[in-house]
Amino acid sequence: MLFERVESEGLAHYSYIVGDGNEALVIDPRRDCDVYPKMASKEGMRITGVLETHRNEDYVIGSVELSARTGAEIFHADGHLNYRYGEAVEDGMRWKVGRLEVEAISTPGHTLGSMSYLLRDSGGEPWIVFTGDALFAGDLGRVDFMGMDRAEEMAGLLYDSIFDRLLPLGDGVIACPAHGAGSVCAASIADRKWTTLGIERKRNPRLQIESKEEFVEDMAVALEMPPYFKEMERLNLVGAPLLSSLPEPSPLPAREFAIASVEEIVLDTRMELAFGAAAVPGSLSIWLGGVPSFAGWFLPYDKEVLLVDETGDPGEAVRRLRRLGFDSIRGYLAGGMVAWHTAGMESSSIATANVHDLCLRLDRQEKERGWILDVRSGAELQKSGRITGAHQIHLTELPERIGEVPMDRHVYIFCGSGLRAMVAASILKRRGWKDLTVILGGLAGWSSAKCPVVK
Template identity: 80%
Template sequence: MLFERVESEGLAHYSYIVGDGNEALVIDPRRDCDLYQKMATSAGMRITTVLETHRNEDYVVGSVELSARSGADIFHADGHLDYRYGEAVDDGMRWKVGRFEVEAISTPGHTLGSMSYLLRDSGGEPWIVFTGDDLFAGDLGRVDLMGMERAGEMAGLLYDSIFDRLLPLGDGVIACPAHGAGSVCAASIADRKWTTLGIERKRNPKLQVEGKDEFVEKMAVELEMPPYFKEMERLNMVGAPLLCTVADPLPLSAQEFAEAAGDEFVLDNRTELAFGAAHLSGSLSIWLAGIPSFAGWFLPYDRKIFMVDETGDLDKAVRLLRRLGFDRIGGHLSGGMIAWHTAGMESGTINTANVHDLCRRLDRQEKERAWILDVRGDDELERSGRITGAHQIHVTKLPERIGEVPRDRPIYIFCGSGLRSMMAASILRREGLEDLTVILGGLAGWSSARCPVVR
């Protein structure tokens, strides 16, 4: 038998391949889908079926791509939507995989047509259930995607799905969700890699309720809605373009880059220290590992993206962008910033300072007009503490709240490490703010008497 979970870093997306005999099926594949075919081929199998648990919002599902490569049939959930590919799943549909059988279970709540898939063992007993975005380890799927006016209704559907359809399958059934910790599809997914329905029944905080009314009250809350969700929803109904039709980014000389990227968007995925030392005017700083979490918040779909990359892993950066539907990558700066400077091109800088330096400056009152911008999230402030006098604007909210940042005072930008601070600084610099200093190292070592940390 073949059974593997594939984790897509950054997005915390889980997909699964299940096979037996000479056949295999894949659940919620990612767009760069070579890995599934390699797994199946190595096991002497061919992929015959692709199943989707719901219309995804946070990444481009790879069903169309995988079907084009393998000839597999696609079955999608949310059949009430106008899909342009595949066949809609109905409750109770079954697929044979060698000695095993997979059954579709209607579990609305996260979306109206969400489906879970139950894998039965060779004896017909429930064994593994793939719960999509309904049930996670330690959390449940968000119910606000259709707007808060329908969140209560969706929460009620989710209650019925969890308590009437999933949990009765048995405590010993393994639960395989579509996401792990760090996903934007729920507020607080636990970091345990594997779980069961019994573990979730006992330990999932969202399931510790007296009844449906308490459940709905607990679940019907509004979470952050990244702007790229709309594009993901569109692509995941019409089917994303096949990757073989998407052009690879061209290596460009400094002069070519300057000419081509002039009216487009420049993404710099180097480290915060490299970006602070020298960067192209108007470029946005998102370090390589941060692309899955932040590109969808700040990058446009209607402009070409040009990249400054010195990580040695441009292919990975492009792959991460394409998982979010950013296919218009026009080129990358060949030779990096060295080539840019040796061509006589201008660059900008952003100051950096360590946390001890800022503490000393604050306590000596040399910077009485200093304005500390904390771009961490509320959950981080609860865990690690708040700096007295700091102004908190989460980095994802910065573009819409940029008017709150003064232009006539020195701005010290603070996060947990310096990476998001440099990203925030690049956003502010693009808006014309000049006196910026990124504080490196986060809260570690903070010792300001004038601006203590309050926990």
């Protein structure tokens, strides 16, 4: 028997493969789907079906890709939408997988046609339920995707799905959601790797609400809506192009790269210290680990992407970008920044300082202490504290609120480590800001008397 969870870094996306005998099913596969056939082949199984829990908004689903490689049949949820592939799932549909059986359970709320899938063991008893984005560890799926004018309606549907369809399956049933902590598909998913319906019944704050009316009021709120969601919605209806049909990014010599960078967007995936020391002028900094979380906020789909990376092998950055539908990746800087400098090309830099340096500067400057930009989220400020006198603009809001940042003062940019601060600095520098310093480290070393941290 085969049961594995596949985690996609950065997106906090969970997919699953279940098999028995010589057959296997995959639930909510990712686009770079080599991992599933390898798992199945190792156990002497072939993948016969792909099940989608809902039309995803935060990543390109790999159903079409996996079907092309294995011949597996695709079953998609949200059958009311105009899909160009697969067959619509209906409540109560069943699939045999060796001695096991999977049953579709309609659980609308996060989306109108969301489906969960109940896996029964060889004795026919409920064992595992794949809840998609309906139920997470410590939270429930957001209900604002159809607009706030329908949020209360969707919250009511979600209440019925959770309390009438899922929880009655039994406290001992393992719950397998489509996302973990860090996903944008809910407000505060818990960092519990595995959970059960019983654990969620007792510990999930959303499930402690006593009435449906209170539940609807609590759930019907608007959350951040990344701009790339629209492209994900489109691709997940028509089916994304097969990865084999996409050209591989070309290694570009420094001068050719420089010419191309005038028209295209340069994404630098090196760490913040390397980017701050020297970078291709006009480039956007998003460190490799942050690409899944932030590329969709700041990269456009109507321009080709040029990459600068740490190692000279941009393969991992390409994989992560294509999970978000960024398929127009023209090339990468051959030889990295060493080759750029060897070719005599001009580079830009951004100053860095640690928190102790900033605290000393703030306390010594009596008249003009500079302007502190804090790009942490509101939740982080509530948890860790706010720097007195700092101006808080969450990183994802910076493009829309960039006019609030003064150009005639020295701007110190703070997050919790320096990584997101460097992203913000690169955005500002691209738009003409010059006097910027990225602060490295978090609040642990903060000791300013004139700008203390207030919780």
